[in-house]
Amino acid sequence: MLRDLLSRWPVVRQIQNRDWKATGETAMSGQTRDLRARNVGAEVTRSICPYCGVGCGQLVFHKDNELINIEGDPDSPISRGRLCPKGAATYQLHTVDSRLLKVRYRRPYGADWEDLDLETAMDMVADRLWESRERSFVEKQDGEWVMQTKAIGHLGGATLDNEENYLIKKLFAGGLGMVCVSNQARI
Structure with missing residues (x-):
């Protein structure tokens, strides 16, 4: 029992394996040994970041019709795997839980927000835009x-x-x- 306890202690494993820097197997727990990148097994599609005219390359990872990750494409001659903050946040933009999926509207002088269907909201915007244009x-x-x-x-x-x-x-x-x-x- 004591031997089993000692063998799980990282310092003892480090000495036994002569891993003086503790960068190899001795530094890993069972949990870290089993970790895999989320991209493992996903299909990769090359794409271009849509947020400006630079055209940085992106790798879009997807599996079973679900977005897994988006990262910079190291083979892109333009960005060489680097992305600006907007490009680097492309994945989160599409998957964040707090992303609104409906139109929210607060009437003039109102205190509460209400949900509108998209057709009603678009009609309101179009009517107001056209009225302002006609007037000015x-x-x-x-x-x-x-x-x-x-x-x-x-x-x-x-x-x-x-x-x-x-x-x-x-x-x-x-x-x-x-x-x-x-x-x-x-x-």
């Missing part, structure tokens, strides 16, 4: 055609990808005449 749209200024509104602006967030930002710019600037269009990613 300027066709000519100082005899020149400007076809713009300065009463509406758009600031895109860091979770928008390049394609979404392109479409937003085309719709808001070209279609609606907004001149105040920017994005957090450029800051």
